Amino acid sequence: MASRVLGLLLRYAYLYRRSLARSMELFFWPVMDLLVWGFLSVYLERVAAPRAVSYLVGALILWDVLYRCQQAITLAVTEDIWVKNIINLFVAPVRPAELMVATSIVGVFKAAIPGVLLTVLALVLYDYHLLALGGALAPFLASLLLFGWAVGIFTAGLILRFGQSAEALVWGIPFVLQPFSAVFYPVAVLPGWARTVALVLPSTHVFEGMRAVVAGEGLRGATLIAAFGLNAFYLLAGSLFFAWMLRRVREKGYLGKLGME
Amino acid sequence: MAQPVIEVTGLTKRFGATTAVDDLSFAVPRGEILGLLGPNGAGKTTTLQLLLGLTTPTAGQARVFGLDVQRRRYDVLQRVNFSSAYISLPTNLTGWENLHVFARLYGLRRPRPRVLALAETFGIADLLDRVTGALSSGQLTRLNLCKAFLNDPEVLFLDEPTASLDPDIADVVRETLRAQQRQRGVTIVYTSHNMREVERLCDRVLFLSRGREVASGTPRDVMERARQQTLEDVFIRIARDGRLTDSREAEG
Ligand SMILES: Nc1ncnc2c1ncn2[C@@H]1O[C@H](COP(=O)(O)OP(=O)(O)OP(=O)(O)O)[C@@H](O)[C@H]1O
Ligand SMILES: [Mg+2]
Numbered sequence: 001m002a003s004r005v006l007g008l009l010l011r012y013a014y015l016y017r018r019s020l021a022r023s024m025e026l027f028f029w030p031v032m033d034l035l036v037w038g039f040l041s042v043y044l045e046r047v048a049a050p051r052a053v054s055y056l057v058g059a060l061i062l063w064d065v066l067y068r069c070q071q072a073i074t075l076a077v078t079e080d081i082w083v084k085n086i087i088n089l090f091v092a093p094v095r096p097a098e099l100m101v102a103t104s105i106v107g108v109f110k111a112a113i114p115g116v117l118l119t120v121l122a123l124v125l126y127d128y129h130l131l132a133l134g135g136a137l138a139p140f141l142a143s144l145l146l147f148g149w150a151v152g153i154f155t156a157g158l159i160l161r162f163g164q165s166a167e168a169l170v171w172g173i174p175f176v177l178q179p180f181s182a183v184f185y186p187v188a189v190l191p192g193w194a195r196t197v198a199l200v201l202p203s204t205h206v207f208e209g210m211r212a213v214v215a216g217e218g219l220r221g222a223t224l225i226a227a228f229g230l231n232a233f234y235l236l237a238g239s240l241f242f243a244w245m246l247r248r249v250r251e252k253g254y255l256g257k258l259g260m261e
Numbered sequence: 262m263a264q265p266v267i268e269v270t271g272l273t274k275r276f277g278a279t280t281a282v283d284d285l286s287f288a289v290p291r292g293e294i295l296g297l298l299g300p301n302g303a304g305k306t307t308t309l310q311l312l313l314g315l316t317t318p319t320a321g322q323a324r325v326f327g328l329d330v331q332r333r334r335y336d337v338l339q340r341v342n343f344s345s346a347y348i349s350l351p352t353n354l355t356g357w358e359n360l361h362v363f364a365r366l367y368g369l370r371r372p373r374p375r376v377l378a379l380a381e382t383f384g385i386a387d388l389l390d391r392v393t394g395a396l397s398s399g400q401l402t403r404l405n406l407c408k409a410f411l412n413d414p415e416v417l418f419l420d421e422p423t424a425s426l427d428p429d430i431a432d433v434v435r436e437t438l439r440a441q442q443r444q445r446g447v448t449i450v451y452t453s454h455n456m457r458e459v460e461r462l463c464d465r466v467l468f469l470s471r472g473r474e475v476a477s478g479t480p481r482d483v484m485e486r487a488r489q490q491t492l493e494d495v496f497i498r499i500a501r502d503g504r505l506t507d508s509r510e511a512e513g
Contacts, residue, residue: 007365014358015351018392084349088408091313092366093338247317253276255315256306 004094008102012076030064030114031121038126054214057128059183059207061118062144066203067174068114069107069148070155074170076103077156081163090255096246100239103156104149111145133210136219140206143227147202150234151177157238157245163254183207202230264327266291266416266448267312271321274307274472281307283472284321291415292446294438296459296480299469300500305452308469309418312450313343325416339367344409345420346402352394356385356404359393360411367412379407382437384430398425406434410441417441419451423458431455435462456493466492468499476505 016023034057041049041056077099080086089099122128131137155170180194181203187195198204209223249255265288274282282304289295297305310316312323314334323330325337350359357376364372380386383403388396396404402425409417417438423431435458441447453459459466460480467477476483476499480492487495487505499505 003368004366007362010365011351011354011362014354014362018353018355018358080351083351083353084347085351087315087343087345087348088350088363089366090315091338091341091343092363093335093368094366095335250315250317253274253281253307253310253316256310 001098004098005102008099009105012106026110026114027117030118033060034118034121042126051214053126053128055211056184057122057126058130058210061115061122061130062140062210063183064118065111065115065141066144066148068111069145070152070174072107072110073103073152074155074159076106078159087256096242100153107148107152108145133213136209136213139224140210143202143206143231146231146235150231150238153238153242157242161245161249177201181207186211200230202227265289266326268324272311272318272323273320274311274316275319280472282311285474287467289448289450291448292442293464294442294449294462296463296466297450297452298459298466298496303469304472305469306420309420313418340414341416341418342409342412342414343418344405344422346422346424349401350393350404353392355390355392357389360407363408364411375411379410383407384433399427399430402426414447416448419449421452423453423455456496460492470499470503475499
């Protein structure tokens with residue numbers, strides 16, 4: 001088990017070491033986002049909105065954690081389909097769970113590296129201290145990573161089953177989740193039906209929790225219970241979905257044809 | 262007779278209206294090289310995929326080492342390997358990096374000596390530092406074959422392994438497969454459209470047509486029964502008639 005997970009990690013490490021473009025991509029978009037949103041929130045804070053920087057820049061950095069993590073998992077699977085390597089993995093004694101664990105670890109790195117950079121940049125440019133979230137930061141980050149894993153595993157299942165035709169959909173899924181996760185605004189501004197959707201997403205509870213902490217209300221236990229409870233549910237659901245897709249793919253005989261459409 | 266390494270019973274795979282493999286039964290004893298032959302679409306690749314657990318059968322069973330491939334897939338996969346002219350290794354990794362990764366995936370403790378020895382055998386030792394995407398298709402095929410030998414497989418499944426090799430390297434590959442069979446009793450099931458190669462390499466051939474077995478036996482045996490001089494003529498007859506003997510002869 002450990003050997004196979006390490007083998008997969010080695011594969012991803014080689015990939016990033018060799019591909020400068022890929023490593024740059026890790027930083028490029030998050031930094032660009034931070035510049036635009038950061039200066040916008042500085043401006044907003046000046047004209048009208050107190051705490052705009054804390055809300056928006058903090059939210060941006062945290063959202064990026066979820067997004068990078070989800071993308072890392074999906075991209076790892078997609079990459080092996082693109083280069084026609086996926087069959088080599090499936091005829092090796094690699095369990096799907098090992099693939100998921102390895103890609104999830106990659107997700108943590110791909111979230112952590114730009115995360116640290118953004119945190120430092122935010123401090124330098126906007127005098128924003130992410131670490132001021134204090135003890136709440138760790139459970140928030142953990143919760144976002146877990147949700148990133150769950151969504152990543154789900155989208156990886158879609159890619160496996162539907163191949164290239166599903167790719168656009170797969171890249172779009174985080175953007176569907178974002179408005180409902182109340183990342184940059186409180187849940188209260190959403191219309192009733194959207195609020196219902198929002199409350200079943202663990203990410204919503206993290207961002208609501210973050211604003212509560214910034215507003216000095218402290219970290220509520222209920223927030224954490226909701227976030228981690230929902231995460232457990234989505235991780236289970238995502239894994240079952242992936243297993244189901246894998247079973248369908250075996251029945252349809254697509255495994256041998258992946259990457260050849 | 263000792264228990265065969267591979268046992269296929271009533272194996273059937275339907276894709277919608279297409280029956281790719283139709284009630285196929287055969288057994289392969291240890292150390293045999295079996296050629297799975299037949300025209301395009303006969304069901305060769307599908308049979309290999311069923312044997313590897315990449316595809317689930319509609320009916321019937323495939324056993325390797327006496328283990329049901331569907332239920333004990335990972336136990337089987339640890340002891341077999343697969344290569345095909347139609348799959349690749351990550352193009353942006355070097356040959357060494359790719360083989361190192363797969364050595365780890367198969368649980369090898371000390372990959373380097375094994376990788377170097379295999380690269381030597383397949384004549385790509387000087388290419389290990391090159392990025393896989395820069396290799397010619399024949400060089401890539403040889404790298405794929407190195408991967409296929411990493412775990413010292415007891416059974417090797419090969420889908421058109423020599424498809425893009427030049428005659429010299431194709432010969433080296435055949436020699437290597439033969440040597441592995443002789444020295445270590447490796448069982449090999451492979452597909453090829455090169456009938457001369459099949460005659461030289463295979464202990465036994467199994468001709469498929471529309472997913473069904475049409476003929477099996479030693480190449481010589483099959484040629485005699487079909488009253489043909491070469492396996493290529495047998496192939497053409499099967500491809501055109503879907504059977505071993507000429508239908509007109511049989512009627513007349
Ligand atoms: N995943 C799939 N879905 C639907 N039909 C399939 C699938 N895979 C194979 N087939 C069909 O099953 C039949 C057998 O295909 P297979 O690939 O096993 O043939 P083959 O003997 O390997 O042919 P070739 O010599 O061209 O490689 C063909 O009619 C093919 O179209
Ligand atoms: Mg084929």
